[in-house]
Amino acid sequence: MRRTAAAANRTGLIILGLIAMALGLAVLAIGFGLTASIDPALEAGADLGPVASVLALPYSALIAVIAALILAVIGLRWLSAQVPRKDFAKPFRMQADSRTGLTTVNAEVIAEAVAADLESADGVSDAQVILRGTARRPELLIHVAADERADIDAIIADTAQRAAGNASLALGAPLSAVALEIAIARTRSRRQRTVNIQ
């Protein structure tokens, strides 16, 4: 139901791994004296004075602060990417002719209506819906929390026929995919206060 940053994490770790591996190989190459042929200064017993002198430059502190800020920004972006997020579809454009005007509906609006429709069914205590795809090929991801004594088969049938049918009717297009996840709610999170008998 939610997209996590697993792919971004893998990419970041691969990049960090490659950088660490390149640095390790470079140090090994220097240690084994393989780089002396490239630059005589890069031999195993070389004096590290020239390297240390870089740190004593007048702007070294400023460069270090800038580098730290860049790393902090990268770190914060990585941290924010870890928050699981729902990937709703882009707002649907549903007009027949844009010259006479646009009709815009956010995917969340339709998803909320489908969730409310599902929650009106017997035995359903909570429903969460994500609408993905396009106006012509919409997809529904549904998570239903059912009472532990509910008729699960009836909930599945109601979701597949009534709720999905209503969503398809509203969208004016057949659903290209419907994914249903049912969880058993041992405590009722939502208590119904009113009932319509007509």
Place this chain on the structure above:
Amino acid sequence: MAPTLDDAPARRGGLTIADKVVERTAGQVLKDLPGVGGTSSGLFGIGASSSLDTRPSVDVTLSGRSCTLAVQLGLAYPTPIAEATERLRTTLSAEVERLTGVTVRQVDISVRWLAPDSSGANRGRNRLQ
């Protein structure tokens, strides 16, 4: 008796219609349509509520003797959104033009919510088909 030059509308005086008039007219036309609602603003956004009995929000941009309408509304669910809004656009354009004399060039519609029409809000009215 045939009209004379003195009876010409230009001689009788001018008629100016403010954009607020077009907004209110369009809002009322929408409110009278079944299965269409709006959101009340509440006090500083607190206590805002949406229902099929509330007048939809309309923003008018006048240009010469024509206008563009931007509408924010809610619809009864389940309703075929594309068909309903297309019919609504046609009706709104025709009614606003008939009542105000201002030509409606475009109607942009943003559907803000969809709610089941089971609350009794529109009971007795035909659902928008």
